Amino acid sequence: MYDHILDVIKQTEIDYDIKILYACESGSRAWGFPSKDSDYDVRFIYIHRKDWYLSIDQERDVIEIPMRDKVSIPVDDLMDMSGWELTKALKLFRKFNPPLLEWLHSNIVYYESFSTAEQMRNFGEKIFSPTSCLYHYLNMAKGNFREYLQGDAVRIKKYFYVLRPVLAARWIKKYQSIPPIDFHELFEDAALPLDLHEEITTLLKRKIAGEELNAEPRIDVINSFLQNEIEELEAYAKNLDYESVDPTEQLNDLFRSTLEEVWG
Incomplete structure (x- = not known):
């Protein structure tokens, strides 16, 4: 190819x-x-x-x-x-x-x-500009969270439409630098709780195996994490100054x- x-x-x-x-x-x-x-x-x-x-x-x-x-x-x-x-x-x-x-x-x-x-x-x-980029990823995460993760059943690939921008925004908050494009680097740097880490790792393996279109019951531990992160990032972003x-x-x-x- x-x-x-x-x-x-x-x-x-x-x-x-x-x-x-x-x-x-x-x-x-x-x-x-x-x-x-x-x-x-x-x-x-x-x-x-x-x-x-x-x-x-x-x-x-x-x-x-x-x-x-x-x-x-x-x-x-x-x-x-x-x-x-x-x-x-x-x-x-x-x-x-x-x-x-x-x-x-x-x-x-x-x-x-x-x-x-x-x-x-x-x-x-x-x-x-950390502020501009953080807002970009935050708005992407919020929009995708509302659109893809609110139903009782969720397609596997849709979790990553929210996870990746949330982890990228976390990276910017932590390092004030351009986040890496590789999801694994963002994921491991986040040092998530073990139960959450295991759930996401399982999803990642299943997506790579080709199960990404499957719709299954929503995973509450991931949804709760994403909702809390979006709220915390929003509160953090409100106190940032726009660079000129x-x-x-x-x-x-x-x-x-x-x-x-x-x-x-």
């Missing part, structure tokens, strides 16, 4: 006359708990030629293969590939967008060319230098 992903990356560059700067895995495979039929969620950042940026009309700034866009070679059914144009990515980076930060720190990198991604990683460490950092000029410089590095 790795070779196929590289083939699609290269064909995307040819078909859309772009350069892909960085491509990684962003889904359950990067989080460390793929099931046997998990998709390959490939995410990438790309740049157009200089003339594209000199048009008076705003062009589309995403590529989604095969959902909305096509390439001239067959694409595996398990592959979901989506990319952001560089200025879109940098605008989101300016807002400390956590999904983008996760992309840049993914432990499965399919492709990286030129210096842009590494510069963004280094810059992100300097301007990282405007890295626009540095990001403008990064964009311009990337144009020169890629296209000359």
Whole structure:
């Protein structure tokens, strides 16, 4: 599959006359708990030629293969590939967008060319906003908790839609740093009570074994933990100050230098 992903990356560059700067895995495979039929969620950042940026009309700034866009070679059914144009990515980076930060720190990198991604990683460490990122994960946890874990029966995979953002928010509260993308690292660092640790470990094994779609009676010890954590994180977040950092000029410089590095 790795070779196929590289083939699609290269064909995307040819078909859309772009350069892909960085491509990684962003889904359950990067989080460390793929099931046997998990998709390959490939995410990438790309740049157009200089003339594209000199048009008076705003062009589309995403590529989604095969959902909305096509390439001239067959694409595996398990592959979901989506990319952001560089200025879109940098605008989101300016807002400390956590999904983008996760992309840049993914432990499965399919492709990286030129210096842009590494510069963004280094810059992100300097301007990282604990407050903004903690709120992102907290709001994700709250929304998923309300949507997926309130019924009498719950699908196994849905627990991780809440567990992962809760543990990521806990990491930010504890370390004031970008949380790791790997779930196991977040999970072990949390040092949870033994009964809770065992319940989650069992769920994790069953998800990896392919039981993720099974709906079963709600696990109250996990629900209680998540509800208490969300309430504590909300109380903690209310006392945080928003950091005011405007890295626009540095990001403008990064964009311009990337144009020169890629296209000359």
